[in-house]
Amino acid sequence: MGRVDGKIAIVTGGANGIGRAVCQRLIEEGARVVVADMNAAAGAAVVAELGDKAEFVTLDVRDEDGWQALMDGVLARHGRLDILVNNAGILATTQYQSIDDIKLDEWEAVQAVNAKGVFLGCRAGVKAMKSGGGGSIVNLSSIAGLVATPGIVAYGASKGAVRQLTKSVAIDCARKGYGIRVNSVHPGLIDTNMGTESMSMGGADPVENRKKRISATPMGEAGVPLDIANGILFLASDEARHMTGAELVIDGGLTAV
Numbered sequence: 001m002g003r004v005d006g007k008i009a010i011v012t013g014g015a016n017g018i019g020r021a022v023c024q025r026l027i028e029e030g031a032r033v034v035v036a037d038m039n040a041a042a043g044a045a046v047v048a049e050l051g052d053k054a055e056f057v058t059l060d061v062r063d064e065d066g067w068q069a070l071m072d073g074v075l076a077r078h079g080r081l082d083i084l085v086n087n088a089g090i091l092a093t094t095q096y097q098s099i100d101d102i103k104l105d106e107w108e109a110v111q112a113v114n115a116k117g118v119f120l121g122c123r124a125g126v127k128a129m130k131s132g133g134g135g136s137i138v139n140l141s142s143i144a145g146l147v148a149t150p151g152i153v154a155y156g157a158s159k160g161a162v163r164q165l166t167k168s169v170a171i172d173c174a175r176k177g178y179g180i181r182v183n184s185v186h187p188g189l190i191d192t193n194m195g196t197e198s199m200s201m202g203g204a205d206p207v208e209n210r211k212k213r214i215s216a217t218p219m220g221e222a223g224v225p226l227d228i229a230n231g232i233l234f235l236a237s238d239e240a241r242h243m244t245g246a247e248l249v250i251d252g253g254l255t256a257v
C-alpha cells in the first residue's frame, strides 16, 4: 500500500525541477497526478515518462479562468481532489532585483506568479476539497520567505506572502472543520533551473557564488529536487494528519545558524 494510495493530486509547475520530482514521488506512492504547467512541451515529456498515472493540463497559475477550468476538469474526470501542490514559481524577470534597480513591472511580474498564483490555487483548491470532505494543500515558499534577500526583493516578498497566506488559509479551514490541511515548504539552494539562475543574480559570477552559498550551508552541499519532494510527499499524506499552518524548512541547516 502506497503512502498516498488512490489520491488525486494536482502539482503546478510539475514539468520541471522540484515539481517534476513531486509528481514522480506521488505516483510511486500510489497517487494519480495532474501535472499543471504553462510549459506544454516539458509537461508532455514528463507525462510520457511517468506513465498512465500522470496527465498533463496546460495552466498559467496567474489565470483565474484557467484555475476554474482545471478544477472543473479534475472533478469531472476524477470526482474529487485530495492533494494540491502550489509549486510553480519564478525567481525574477531580470538579473537586477535589488531595491536600487528593480522596476515596478518586474516586481509585479514576480508577485503575479508567486503570490497571486498561490492565492488563486488555494482558493480553487479549498473550494474543490471542501466538497469532498478534505485534503492537503502544500505551498512552495522558500528560505527567502524567512530571511532577508537583498538581491531579490520581489522574490523574497512573494515568498513571505506565501508563508503568511498558508497560515491564514490553514487556520480558516481548520476552524471551519473543512478537513483541509495547508502547509508551506521552505527549500534552500536546490539544483534546478531556478537554482542555477539564482547563482548569477545581480551579475554575480555563478561559480564563485555557488561556492559561497555552499560553504554557508552547514551540510556543505546543495539539495536535489528529491529532498524537497520527499518533504512534500509527507505533508500531502495522512502521516501529517496533525499538521496545518506549519513550515517545513529543508535547507541543509542554512537558516538554523
Ligand SMILES: NC(=O)c1ccc[n+]([C@@H]2O[C@H](COP(=O)([O-])OP(=O)(O)OC[C@H]3O[C@@H](n4cnc5c(N)ncnc54)[C@H](O)[C@@H]3O)[C@@H](O)[C@H]2O)c1
Pocket (backbone or CB within 6 Å): 012, 013, 014, 015, 016, 017, 018, 019, 036, 037, 038, 039, 042, 059, 060, 061, 062, 087, 088, 089, 090, 091, 113, 117, 140, 141, 142, 143, 186, 187, 188, 189, 190, 191, 192, 193, 194, 195
Ligand atoms: N530551486 C531552488 O533553489 C528553490 C529554492 C527555494 C524555493 N524554490 C521554489 O520551488 C518551486 C519550484 O522551483 P524549481 O527550482 O523547481 O523551478 P524551475 O524553474 O525548475 O521549475 C518551475 C516550473 O514552474 C513552471 N511555471 C513558471 N511559471 C508558471 C506559471 N505562471 N504557470 C504555470 N507554471 C509555471 C515552469 O514552466 C517550470 O516547469 C518554486 O516555487 C520556487 O520558488 C526553489
